[in-house]
Amino acid sequence: MSGGGPTAAPFDPVREREIRRWHDSGQAWDRWADSMADPADRLNRPLLAALALQPHHVLLDLASGAGEPAITAAKSMGPAQGSEGGRVLASDLVPAMLAGARRRGAGIDALSFLAADMTALPLGSASVDRISCRFGLMFVPDALGAAAEMRRVLRPGGIAALLCWGPQADNTLFRLLDDVLGGVPELAALFRFAEEGTLGRLFLDAGFSGVSETSLEQSVLADAAKPFWRPTLDMAFTPALARLPAQDRATLEDRITAAVAHETGADGKMPVHLHARLLVAHK
Numbered sequence: 663m664s665g666g667g668p669t670a671a672p673f674d675p676v677r678e679r680e681i682r683r684w685h686d687s688g689q690a691w692d693r694w695a696d697s698m699a700d701p702a703d704r705l706n707r708p709l710l711a712a713l714a715l716q717p718h719h720v721l722l723d724l725a726s727g728a729g730e731p732a733i734t735a736a737k738s739m740g741p742a743q744g745s746e747g748g749r750v751l752a753s754d755l756v757p758a759m760l761a762g763a764r765r766r767g768a769g770i771d772a773l774s775f776l777a778a779d780m781t782a783l784p785l786g787s788a789s790v791d792r793i794s795c796r797f798g799l800m801f802v803p804d805a806l807g808a809a810a811e812m813r814r815v816l817r818p819g820g821i822a823a824l825l826c827w828g829p830q831a832d833n834t835l836f837r838l839l840d841d842v843l844g845g846v847p848e849l850a851a852l853f854r855f856a857e858e859g860t861l862g863r864l865f866l867d868a869g870f871s872g873v874s875e876t877s878l879e880q881s882v883l884a885d886a887a888k889p890f891w892r893p894t895l896d897m898a899f900t901p902a903l904a905r906l907p908a909q910d911r912a913t914l915e916d917r918i919t920a921a922v923a924h925e926t927g928a929d930g931k932m933p934v935h936l937h938a939r940l941l942v943a944h945k
């Protein structure tokens with residue numbers, strides 16, 4: 663299956679703003695996706711493990727962006743298993759974001775693409791076995807509608823697994839970059855499900871059972887001599903960077919470097935913490 667434009671929907675200014683934002687971010691996500699493969703994999707592993715994928719399963723990945731976890735899942739299905747019927751459908755509201763997934767996933771037989779709004783999927787009821795969604799649901803105004811749509815397209819016994827960000831204070835890079843930029847309004851959406859229990863309640867309200875919500879926390883020691891923060895700056899702060907006057911852009915990196923130095927130990931390493939919420943729900 664290959665996608666055309668996003669599913670037709672009535673004009674909605676919030677949705678239109680989201681489309682514009684992700685359209686403008688698409689190139690940065692594509693540019694960084696390959697070099698971010700390791701951190702991406704650390705997040706994909708628990709997400710995909712929760713899905714207990716079988717070789718014959720159809721996995722729908724929502725809000726795939728530049729292709730994760732869809733590409734990792736499709737690779738694990740392998741050509742032989744893919745030919746038995748297992749496949750992965752990478753979907754996203756914004757074709758410009760999916761461009762990176764198409765480039766990175768070229769040649770993977772089990773992978774196909776679909777441009778679609780997760781609140782109105784052009785898929786039959788009970789047509790997929792598993793659903794994944796990594797850091798996408800927070801951006802959907804009608805999140806309950808999206809969860810209900812997930813339940814509709816899942817087969818009985820199917821599983822949905824999602825990752826959303828935990829509190830901003832527990833996510834070092836978002837916290838530090840937001841501080842340096844003086845508070846970025848668009849960032850608030852990332853932490854919409856940060857409060858424990860909100861995701862779980864949403865999926866119960868949408869009619870799912872066997873709902874569990876767990877914290878996923880990881881820490882790494884980053885080499886402060888390298889601009890390890892640049893991918894996050896480029897990908898998550900695209901609208902803020904676009905608004906920044908040229909003279910401020912020139913000094914932004916210096917201010918980030920100074921903020922990093924402030925949190926760096928004598929060994930030259932800065933602790934970088936990440937906190938996400940893993941939601942698993944059964945139909």
Ligand SMILES: C[S@@+](CC[C@H](N)C(=O)[O-])C[C@H]1O[C@@H](n2cnc3c(N)ncnc32)[C@H](O)[C@@H]1O
Pocket residue numbers: 680684724725726727728729730731753754755756759778779780781795796797798801802
């Ligand atoms: C932070 S990116 C996540 C990309 C990828 N899953 C990852 O973890 O690297 C969020 C994605 O959500 C998509 N998105 C926003 N609203 C959506 C909607 N209503 N339906 C489907 N995708 C949506 C955006 O286009 C964007 O690609």
